Every structure is written in structure tokens, then in C-alpha cells.
Amino acid sequence: MTDILSDLNWRYAVKKFDSDRLLSNEKIEKLKNAFNLTATSYGLQPIRLVVLRNKTLQKELVTHSFGQAQVAQASHILIICIENKIDSKYISDYFELVQKIRGTSDEILDPFKNDLVNDFSKKDRVQLQQWSKNQAYLAMGNLLTICAMEKIDACPMEGFNPLAYDELLGLQKKRISSVLVLPVGYRAEDDVFSNFKKVRRPIEESVIDIF
Numbered sequence: 001m002t003d004i005l006s007d008l009n010w011r012y013a014v015k016k017f018d019s020d021r022l023l024s025n026e027k028i029e030k031l032k033n034a035f036n037l038t039a040t041s042y043g044l045q046p047i048r049l050v051v052l053r054n055k056t057l058q059k060e061l062v063t064h065s066f067g068q069a070q071v072a073q074a075s076h077i078l079i080i081c082i083e084n085k086i087d088s089k090y091i092s093d094y095f096e097l098v099q100k101i102r103g104t105s106d107e108i109l110d111p112f113k114n115d116l117v118n119d120f121s122k123k124d125r126v127q128l129q130q131w132s133k134n135q136a137y138l139a140m141g142n143l144l145t146i147c148a149m150e151k152i153d154a155c156p157m158e159g160f161n162p163l164a165y166d167e168l169l170g171l172q173k174k175r176i177s178s179v180l181v182l183p184v185g186y187r188a189e190d191d192v193f194s195n196f197k198k199v200r201r202p203i204e205e206s207v208i209d210i211f
Contacts, residue, residue, distance in 0.1 A: 004145075004148075004149065007148040007149050007151075008145070008148050009198060010148060010151070011144065011147065011148040011153070011154070012193060012194065012196070012198065013154075013155045013156060013193075014070060014153045014154065014155045014183075014185075014187050014191060014193070014194075015070065015155070015191050015192075015193045016069070016070070016073065016187070016188040016190065016191040016193075017070055017073035017074045017075070017153065017155075017183065017185045017186065017187065017188055017191075018073075018185065018186045018187065018188045018189070019072070019073040019074075019185075019188075021075065021185060021186040022053075022075045022076075022185070023075040023076055023152060023184060023185060023186075027150060027152060028051065028076060030146065030150060031051075031078065031143060031146060031147070031150075031152070031184070032049065032051065034142055034143060034146040035049045035078075035080075035139055035142070035143060036049075037142075038135075038138055038139040038142045038143075039138060039142075040135045040138060040139075041131065041134070041135060042116060043094070043098075044086070044090075044091065044094055044116075045094075045135075046082055046083045046086055046090075046131070046132040046135055047080060047081065047082055047083070047132065047135050047136050047139055048080075048081045048082075048083065048174070048176045049078060049079070049080060049081070049139070050078070050079040050081060050169065050171070050176075050178070051076055051077075051078060051079075052076060052077040052078075052079060052169070053075070053076045053077075055072070057168065057169070058071055058072045058074070058077060059072045060168060061077070061160075061165065061168065063164075064160055064161040064164035064165055064168070065157065065159065065160040065161075065181065066159045066160065068155075068157065068159065068160075070155045070157075070183045071157075071160075071181070071183055073183070073185070073188075074155075074183030074184055074185040075184060075185030075186070076183075076184050076185065077181060077182070077183050077184075078143065078181070078182040078183075078184055079165065079169070079178050079180070079181055079182075080136045080139055080140060080178070080179055080180040080181075080182065081136075081171060081176040081177055081178050081179060082129065082132035082133060082135075082136055082176065082177055082179055083132060083175065083176060084175045084176060084177055085175060086120060086128050086132065087120075088117045088120075088121070091113060091116050091117050091120060092113065092117070095109050095112075095113045132179075133179050136179045136180050137180070139180075140156055140180050140182065143182060144156060144182075147184060152184050152185070152186075153184065153185055153186050153187045154182055154183065154184045155182070155183050156180070156181075156182055157180070157181040157182065157183070158180065158181075160178075160181050162177060162178045162179065165178040165181075166178055
């Protein structure tokens, strides 16, 4: 059985990828499915995943990533996005999917659906964006864990220009906005950071036990 703690200790934020090594379709499919299985608040999944494998576009994105070369070197770029509009229709569509998959009656679903529609109608655009971004970070964490288990190298990034990404990749047309970037692939043999010891506080300082 794979030792997940050893896998997590193995992973690090890659500073240099081997641009000649590409992830297999099988590995990419696992990452796609892991993203789709990520837990989200109310199960509403206000997040989307863009999987980019286009070296020309990847090189262009380096400029919009504060010069981080990993974006160009990586096998693929995973871009976690949020839905631009979470309204009553979006929520109703989710409950229709619940009914289709589980066969749950309207009598059971409608009270929950109506409560959500009412609650979300009171949130402004900034609040909805922040809520959606919280779900994106859940997905990022999940993907990093799966990457470690699959021995896929990754470099989580917040440092990029979302508006430039959205424009270059045409994300506005899909009614989504980029919020997080995750280059994935395989570490270069000469990435010196791969041999650095992981720096973490003692577990006694980072974890509080209450009995």
C-alpha cells in the first residue's frame, strides 16, 4: 500500500520542469476525475478546470505569470476557474442533476433548493466570488495530494495575471474566470530544490490536541 505521508514528503513546489517529459493521457484523466470529485460547499461545484497543453500558449503565459518559467516548461497547465454567475438557474440546474442521478423527489429537494436560492440571492458579486474561490482552493489541495500519490510533479501558483489569462485563453466566452494555476509534469534532474529538506514547524506546534 502506498504510504501517503511519504508521498506528501516527496512533493515540493517544482522550480524547474523537464520540458521533454510529458504526462500520459491516463495521468491527466486521473487528475481530471480527481478535480471533479473534489468536495465543494453544498455540492454546487462553482469551479471549472482548464487543461492546457499548447507550448505556444504556455510560453505566452510566462509573461502573465511574473516570469515563472515553469508555465512554459511543464507538460500541462491546470487552470482552476470559477463560474462567473451563480444564480437561481445555476442552483436549480444542480438540483435537477441530483434528481436525475438519485431519483430524489421534488418534495424532499424543493425546501433545500429554495433555501439555497434565497441565501445566495442575498450575496453580492464579491461575496459570491470569494465563496467560489474558497472551493477552488479545496480543489487545488486535492489535486496536489493526487499528484503526490501519482508521482506527478506540480507547482501551485497564485502569482499570475488572471485577466490576461482569461483574455488569452478566451475564458470570458465560457463565462469563467481563472483564479489558480497548477503547472504539472516531471521535475528536471538539475532542479536543486528537489533535494532540499522540507521545512515545516514541529507537529506539536502546528497541531493542537484537545481532549
